[in-house]
Amino acid sequence: MMSGGPSDATHRKRRRRRGPKGAGDGPSIPRAVTTNGAGPEEEEVVEGKAMELDAAMSAAEVGGVVGSHLSETRFDECAVSPLSLKAVKDAGYERMTQVQEATLPIILRGEDVLAKAKTGTGKTVAFLLPAIEFLSTLPRSPSINLLVICPTRELANQVAAEARKLLKYHRSLGVQVVIGGTKLHQEQRSMQSNPCQILVATPGRLKDHLENTPGFSNRIKGVKVLVLDEADRLLDMGFRRDIEKIIAFIPKERQTLLFSATVPEEVRQISHVAMKRGYKFINTVKEGDEETHSQVTQMYMVAPLDLHFSILYNVLKKHVTEDADYKVSYLTDFFFLVSYLTITRLYIGDWSMCHCPSKLSGDCILYYCNGHQTCC
């Protein structure tokens, strides 16, 4: 661990051989596992105090948006610059979340990290803060030094908003967003007039800029840190090829960080493509834990196909009457969607189809938010 960092005193190490799946898995959060290429043969497990903390603290005790995901380590105990600390304080963050506590020292050391953490547990700050610390030591240049690839426009905007908070006192650093659904030439102009060191992008638009924006492929050669945010969703949405193409443009000598709520085989595969051998795997999700945030209620209903229309219609109607600020995301296949829209338009209002995540499956996601289309 980083010398002098908060984790030195609180982590202990042990080595173990990896047996058959699930056998002797030991403690599961947070852990750093050193892997070597095709699959982890031998792991170095770093146990942290967040493990005990998770059991010891209730969401009510810790409060705040991230509730029981907060650790006991304060940001001002860490090796981050006074400028970042001031911004963190202004943002209202005092203690680190578990994923932030587990990853910060390792990312600050410049190592590649694959981090598994539930959604809403502070992953964005976990990669932005150490990356900004590193960027603040680089000489000023028109290059892009930090590239964050996100699966959706909404997430890209959220990441940029978080970056702006953390950059509050780093006046020489800036952030720009490039996402589909906006005018390419406007983005080109803004990048030319004000080239920023941090670029947050969705894969399709990023590829567009690589192919069509003069000078962009040179700027991207300056990337020192690459982040794939919500890597599982990026792959689910069919962006693997785009990501591989983008990676081919970026220097091999870089730090790569993958953050993901789940780590299926596809994420493992992309880690082997994108990251250096010996990258660290940090898992902050306990075995058997739900993959989704604890504050998201999930329900399901099994119904015969011919009743789907009427059941869905009634569920939605009830939902929109109970919650004035309602927001609905609705995943369906295209055929069902067309019939459904025809019916619901008449009774509920206009839906907006804003995303088809997988061209292969023909799935669509609809967003409807109290009369306004929301972005995806």
Ligand SMILES: Nc1ncnc2c1ncn2[C@@H]1O[C@H](COP(=O)(O)OP(=O)(O)OP(=O)(O)O)[C@@H](O)[C@H]1O
């Ligand atoms: N240390 C912290 N203390 C308090 N709040 C925090 C801390 N770190 C992040 N947050 C806040 O917690 C919320 C969730 O964080 P964030 O969106 O980064 O989570 P995430 O894991 O990236 O979620 P998603 O997977 O949805 O992107 C945000 O509102 C963020 O501002």
